[in-house]
Amino acid sequence: MDIQFKNIDSRGIKLFIEQDGKEIARAYLYLLHNDLHKEPFGYMEDVFVDESLRGQGIGTEIVRALIQKARESGCYKLICTSRYDNTKAHELYSRLGFKDHGKEFRIDF
Numbered sequence: 001m002d003i004q005f006k007n008i009d010s011r012g013i014k015l016f017i018e019q020d021g022k023e024i025a026r027a028y029l030y031l032l033h034n035d036l037h038k039e040p041f042g043y044m045e046d047v048f049v050d051e052s053l054r055g056q057g058i059g060t061e062i063v064r065a066l067i068q069k070a071r072e073s074g075c076y077k078l079i080c081t082s083r084y085d086n087t088k089a090h091e092l093y094s095r096l097g098f099k100d101h102g103k104e105f106r107i108d109f
Contacts, residue, residue: 008033024050025058027066042070044080
């Protein structure tokens with residue numbers, strides 16, 4: 001049995017907010033493809049808000065913008081991962097329509 005490789009095109013988009021020349025919030029949207037769907041799916045990664053500015057709706061604003069960008073890009077779904085102890089992020093994602101759908105498995109290199 002030979003394992004074959006095929007390059008698949010993907011694209012990444014960084015959404016960010018600057019204040020006084022400093023990045024205070026960011027999130028990445030990766031548009032990925034597989035053989036199951038003609039449309040891409042979105043993967044949301046590295047959502048961040050400066051610690052001193054949390055609780056002011058900035059995270060909500062940037063995640064909403066990312067959701068809209070995924071829709072505009074024709075994604076059939078948007079997924080993200082979060083650590084078990086990050087309950088504030090879980091609350092935000094639930095408020096914005098995400099469902100708890102499984103576990104993340106990971107290998108760090």
